[in-house]
């Protein structure tokens with residue numbers, strides 16, 4: 001539907017934004033019998049600047065939502081069996097960690113198609129989805145009571161903010177990113193490659209800027225299985241002179257590096273960059289919750305945000321269905337229990353690798369052997385099975401404690417100018 005909600009009658013739930021987070025919230029709330037309207041300012045089938053990579057954790061969340069990855073169809077996803085980690089001259093081809101919690105495969109699903117599949121599922125579940133319509137919260141005496149959209153007021157018991165990286169909605173709610181916490185920037189495009197059906201994500205961890213300084217981040221080749229690969233680079237704000245980092249040049253030098261092995265054709269579209277928020281000043285208040293990027297839920301260790309959007313969207317709606325009154329506070333508490341300590345460790349880690357010499361020596365260690373590289377993959381991908389934590393679980397526990405101790409020093413000596 002475009003531009004007009006069928007009525008401005010009161011809803012149980014209004015969702016702002018139809019990315020993975022908003023769609024997941026819409027699916028769960030509508031399947032649970034709530035009346036839901038999702039407002040999306042872009043048209044149906046919009047693209048999102050993204051690497052399109054889904055870890056087993058994200059596939060697990062899609063399975064929970066009963067979204068068919070449809071590997072056989074042209075609209076479906078491309079199955080991925082693991083990660084090829086490259087650091088300098090070392091290459092390690094790793095299977096996904098073996099856990100009882102997540103499926104043994106990931107995927108690449110270009111966002112135009114993934115997001116359409118998700119929002120179609122929300123519509124099928126009975127949610128009303130209104131495209132090309134910006135929605136802004138209505139705040140009365142400190143409480144969000146609904147949204148203004150398409151020139152009308154729409155009231156709801158809960159407004160779920162799924163508007164992506166903080167913008168106007170976040171400013172209105174005081175939910176912008178925390179100024180002294182790190183964030184990421186990344187750029188991507190698509191190109192044709194004979195290796196488009198490769199079954200591994202590829203990540204090159206040894207990027208350097210035009211002055212030869214090590215960049216905390218990575219370059220990726222994510223094969224989409226449809227004739228194309230998603231090629232991109234991302235960097236963390238904790239590096240020195242981050243503001244001067246030219247992402248187009250970084251992508252250009254990464255492209256030159258992978259051209260011989262991937263035989264990629266020209267860019268299929270102009271490379272586009274976008275932000276990766278990794279903190280939020282608030283993620284709930286009276287009458288509202290924020291989910292996904294709007295809540296700063298991006299893994300600082302690998303830039304993954306689709307899974308966190310899906311998981312937080314599912315959680316927010318489940319809690320609403322259980323008890324609308326307590327949903328915002330319960331959500332803040334439970335999303336915190338699930339993610340806060342991991343994301344905090346990730347943010348501390350990003351200050352650590354902002355120092356080029358720590359980054360270089362850390363990388364040598366991280367890819368030293370297949371076993372250590374597999375642990376690195378498990379930790380960085382948050383693919384740890386809490387019931388049988390194994391080596392990766394122990395490493396994360398130790399890293400958490402060590403980084404907590406080092407945190408004040410890391411922040412004081414942060415590399416960023």
Ligand SMILES: Cc1cc2nc3c(=O)[nH]c(=O)nc-3n(C[C@H](O)[C@H](O)[C@H](O)COP(=O)(O)OP(=O)(O)OC[C@H]3O[C@@H](n4cnc5c(N)ncnc54)[C@H](O)[C@@H]3O)c2cc1C
Pocket residue numbers: 016017018019020021022039040041042046048049050051052053054058133134135136162163164165167169185186187188232273274275276291292293294298303304305306307309
């Ligand atoms: C270059 C790049 C590469 C990335 N690669 C990966 C990857 O490979 N894997 C991964 O998991 N993550 C990746 N991420 C992160 C991932 O893209 C995000 O974490 C994810 O899109 C978050 O989903 P979301 O639903 O919270 O927000 P979004 O996907 O940003 O959706 C928000 C939606 O809200 C709409 N909206 C905003 N304001 C309003 C409003 N006022 N009214 C109505 N609609 C509104 C927007 O139009 C948008 O459609 C990458 C990010 C970048 C920048």
